[in-house]
Amino acid sequence: MAFGSGKMDQSLFANWDRLASKLDELLAPAKPSLIHGDLWGGNYLFDSSGKAALIDPAVYYGHPEMDLAFSKMFGGFSGDFYEGYESVAPLEPGFSERAPIYNLYPLLVHVNLFGGHYTSQAAQLLKKY
Numbered sequence: 437m438a439f440g441s442g443k444m445d446q447s448l449f450a451n452w453d454r455l456a457s458k459l460d461e462l463l464a465p466a467k468p469s470l471i472h473g474d475l476w477g478g479n480y481l482f483d484s485s486g487k488a489a490l491i492d493p494a495v496y497y498g499h500p501e502m503d504l505a506f507s508k509m510f511g512g513f514s515g516d517f518y519e520g521y522e523s524v525a526p527l528e529p530g531f532s533e534r535a536p537i538y539n540l541y542p543l544l545v546h547v548n549l550f551g552g553h554y555t556s557q558a559a560q561l562l563k564k565y
Contacts, residue, residue, distance in 0.1 A: 438547045443555055451562035455537070458565060462537060464528040468497040475503040476510045501531055505538035536561050 438444040472479075473494030480490050504521065507513060540561055546554040 438544055438555070438558070441548065443547050443551050444559060448559055448562050451565065455540075455562060455565040459537070462565075463499070463534055464501070464530065466499050466501070466528075469500040470495060471498050471500065471503040473498075473503070475507045477507075477513065478510070499538065500525060501527065501534060502538045504531070505535035506542055508535060509539050509542060536564070 439446055439449065472490055473496050474492055475490070479492045480488055483489050504518070504527070507517075512518075540558065543554055543558040543561065547558050
């Protein structure tokens, strides 16, 4: 859609193809997990007792690293959050290198909805690979 609407340059197709051909070697294999699907700082709040609660789920089965990658797309959570996550479900080495790839889809959604700086972010990500 981004290419068809003119929000992204057609010349990035080569970068897209190059990334697609490397996905098997770049992404860590994992059993699909039920994930929140829209995990960012705007989708949590505290209840009257002070406990954190997640809201606005877009639940699906996906790679367990996807939620963590998306959580960092808009600034992320506290270090305690990520330490707590890792204490329950340790990440495979190289997560920080894989996170931008997991964020390509939500970036392209934002390109199609809003354009602007999301377009340049997605283009930079595609050029990296």
